Amino acid sequence: MNNEVMIRFSNLTKKFKDFYAVSNIDLEIRKGEIVGFLGPNGAGKSTTMKMLAYLLKPSEGEIWIRSNGELKKLSSHNKDYLLDNIGFLIENPTFYGNVTPRLVLKYFAKLKGYPRKQVNKRVEEVIAIFGMSDWIDKKIKTFSKGMRQKIGVASAIMHDPDIVVLDEPSTGLDPQARREVRDFILKLKKIGKTIFLSSHLLYEVSEVADRVAIINNGKLIAFDTLDNLEAKAKKSIIHFELIRQPEENIENMLKNIEEIVTPLTGISTELNWVDYNEDSKVFQIFFNGHPENQLNILETLLKNRYKIIEFSVPKAGLLENLFLEMVNPEGNHDFNNNSQNNLNNLEKELIMEVQ
Amino acid sequence: MLSNPKQDEIEIEEFHIERQKVGLRRALTQIRDTISFELRRNLNRFLVILLVYIGFFILGVLIFESAEALGLPIAADSAEYVKGYLELNFGFLIVISGAAFGGSIIAEDYHKQTNNLLFPKSRKANILIGRLIARYLLMAACLLFFYLLVAGITLINYEEIPLTIFNSFGWALYFSFAILSFITMLSSFMKNTSMTIIMGIMITIIVFEMIPMLVSMSGVFEKNEFPLFFVLTYYGRIVSESLAMPNPRYSVEIIQMMDSEPVETMTWLTPSEIGAFFGILIYISFLLLIAYLRYKKRQSKGE
Numbered sequence: 054m055n056n057e058v059m060i061r062f063s064n065l066t067k068k069f070k071d072f073y074a075v076s077n078i079d080l081e082i083r084k085g086e087i088v089g090f091l092g093p094n095g096a097g098k099s100t101t102m103k104m105l106a107y108l109l110k111p112s113e114g115e116i117w118i119r120s121n122g123e124l125k126k127l128s129s130h131n132k133d134y135l136l137d138n139i140g141f142l143i144e145n146p147t148f149y150g151n152v153t154p155r156l157v158l159k160y161f162a163k164l165k166g167y168p169r170k171q172v173n174k175r176v177e178e179v180i181a182i183f184g185m186s187d188w189i190d191k192k193i194k195t196f197s198k199g200m201r202q203k204i205g206v207a208s209a210i211m212h213d214p215d216i217v218v219l220d221e222p223s224t225g226l227d228p229q230a231r232r233e234v235r236d237f238i239l240k241l242k243k244i245g246k247t248i249f250l251s252s253h254l255l256y257e258v259s260e261v262a263d264r265v266a267i268i269n270n271g272k273l274i275a276f277d278t279l280d281n282l283e284a285k286a287k288k289s290i291i292h293f294e295l296i297r298q299p300e301e302n303i304e305n306m307l308k309n310i311e312e313i314v315t316p317l318t319g320i321s322t323e324l325n326w327v328d329y330n331e332d333s334k335v336f337q338i339f340f341n342g343h344p345e346n347q348l349n350i351l352e353t354l355l356k357n358r359y360k361i362i363e364f365s366v367p368k369a370g371l372l373e374n375l376f377l378e379m380v381n382p383e384g385n386h387d388f389n390n391n392s393q394n395n396l397n398n399l400e401k402e403l404i405m406e407v408q
Numbered sequence: 409m410l411s412n413p414k415q416d417e418i419e420i421e422e423f424h425i426e427r428q429k430v431g432l433r434r435a436l437t438q439i440r441d442t443i444s445f446e447l448r449r450n451l452n453r454f455l456v457i458l459l460v461y462i463g464f465f466i467l468g469v470l471i472f473e474s475a476e477a478l479g480l481p482i483a484a485d486s487a488e489y490v491k492g493y494l495e496l497n498f499g500f501l502i503v504i505s506g507a508a509f510g511g512s513i514i515a516e517d518y519h520k521q522t523n524n525l526l527f528p529k530s531r532k533a534n535i536l537i538g539r540l541i542a543r544y545l546l547m548a549a550c551l552l553f554f555y556l557l558v559a560g561i562t563l564i565n566y567e568e569i570p571l572t573i574f575n576s577f578g579w580a581l582y583f584s585f586a587i588l589s590f591i592t593m594l595s596s597f598m599k600n601t602s603m604t605i606i607m608g609i610m611i612t613i614i615v616f617e618m619i620p621m622l623v624s625m626s627g628v629f630e631k632n633e634f635p636l637f638f639v640l641t642y643y644g645r646i647v648s649e650s651l652a653m654p655n656p657r658y659s660v661e662i663i664q665m666m667d668s669e670p671v672e673t674m675t676w677l678t679p680s681e682i683g684a685f686f687g688i689l690i691y692i693s694f695l696l697l698i699a700y701l702r703y704k705k706r707q708s709k710g711e
Binding site: 106107134136142143157213 | 426434446521531
């Protein structure tokens with residue numbers, strides 16, 4: 054990664070009548086890095102992506118894109134030239150149902166000026182990356198949502214662009230496919246591609262991004278490296294499971310755990326420190342993220358005869374708390390639900406791995 | 409861990425390809441590729457429409473053969489025989505095929521959200537031109553097939569094919585492009601393909617046919633002395649009338665209401681060739697301009 058700016062948003066704003074979908078965004082994406090664009094649904098991620106793809110015209114501000122070594126302002130006059138080196142996947146990709154991936158990907162590659170003689174080979178290569186070679190000549194209308202999503206990602210890189218813009222690339226994918234997409238994004242980075250990845254899934258972003266931009270209500274509220282953001286967060290979640298699942302008196306047990314761990318969490322807010330999910334049988338403890346506190350909590354639990362079989366701190370937890378705090382500074386966030394969604398996703402992935 | 413062996417074997421190669429430069433040549437290539445893609449994509453639709461044409465031709469044959477068997481007056485010459493087929497259902501066929509091929513031309517991109525994938529890859533003008541050409545080619549192929557069938561049956565029955573059938577075919581091609589342009593314009597306003605098809609058929613078959621009647625009833629033009637140049641479907645009449653030009657362009661009728669004086673009124677049968685040429689040209693230019701501007705601007709409203 055070097056410091057050469059590939060994309061720059063400068064005071065980028067999009068207004069629909071009186072509603073600001075995106076407001077005064079300043080952001081720089083450097084060559085070879087993966088920038089995660091994180092925000093809840095409706096935060097303005099897709100609108101920003103659409104402005105970058107020139108599907109929407111900014112109400113104010115500018116977008117600058119590097120082409121042939123020079124950073125140029127995106128306008129209607131040079132959009133074809135500047136966007137030629139970018140591959141886009143905007144929102145859920147929708148294809149014409151009665152065509153095959155081979156036909157549609159060939160068409161897209163040709164539209165972007167990919168050498169005609171190499172198009173067939175390229176289509177087969179890209180399809181193979183996603184493990185869909187057997188489906189290359191099947192009608193897209195027979196595909197699942199996840200398969201269409203893969204074809205969408207494939208369509209973004211068909212013409213071998215230097216910059217790849219992916220808007221929610223893991224939407225609708227199963228854990229296995231999500232991992233494939235994630236690995237693929239890392240492979241793209243490895244060969245020097247610049248990636249701008251939007252998602253509302255913290256896990257997706259935290260796994261791959263070098264820097265994370267957090268957007269809420271159309272405004273950029275944070276933009277930094279993962280390490281720096283995590284340092285700012287200083288809060289995290291412990292997940293643990295017991296050998297025997299508690300069958301009754303779970304409320305008493307929670308109360309007891311809360312009493313013994315509250316002095317050890319290192320934070321003081323009005324939130325519940327301890328929570329339990331009946332579906333996944335996982336306990337969660339909200340703490341400050343310091344390893345010392347983590348160790349103390351574990352020791353205390355063991356000392357109190359809790360037979361723990363699994364004890365972990367998912368990395369996304371750090372970012373998740375920061376994210377929740379930032380998007381909702383009032384502290385009125387749905388901590389448990391969001392945590393649980395990520396936890397469920399994690400569990401699904403683990404199950405797939407075990408299988 | 410589950411993984412796809414094929415995927416593990418494949419590493420993304422780092423190489424730099426030389427893409428075709430942006431410019432006129434790329435634009436022409438995009439149009440050509442869009443034509444090729446659209447021809448393949450609309451193949452099933454083409455086959456269905458072709459079957460409809462064959463069905464209507466068979467219906468025509470049955471009607472004319474039955475009429476002959478019943479001793480009803482038959483066409484005096486080959487030109488009149490061909491005209492019979494064209495007046496029977498051909499206008500309807502053009503409208504049906506125009507709606508089928510043109511209904512999805514713009515609306516589909518917004519309805520199915522295919523725009524997000526497609527628009528960053530090509531200029532909308534190139535997409536629209538490519539689609540129009542492809543769909544028009546398919547429509548023209550249907551027309552040609554129908555004319556070949558009619559020419560064939562005329563040859564069997566009259567042992568000759570009227571040379572004016574070529575004039576008629578030329579006008580049919582020209583007029584069908586006007587219908588396709590109209591449906592394309594409609595498609596740029598509509599939210600989905602089905603509604604475009606339904607509205608397109610209804611407007612061309614019902615609304616356009618009602619306009620002359622309403623104008624006549626309103627008495628804006630005394631005696632209806634002005635040709636119906638503002639009605640798109642009026643130009644379609646030249647397709648059959650061109651088989652025996654020069655025809656009278658209008659007929660004069662005397663209409664008498666209950667207590668009023670008898671009034672002479674003109675019924676316009678066909679436009680002149682020069683009038684039809686420019687009338688259709690103006691219509692096409694106007695309709696396609698609106699369609700393009702709508703197609704270009706529609707995205708900005710966040711549709």
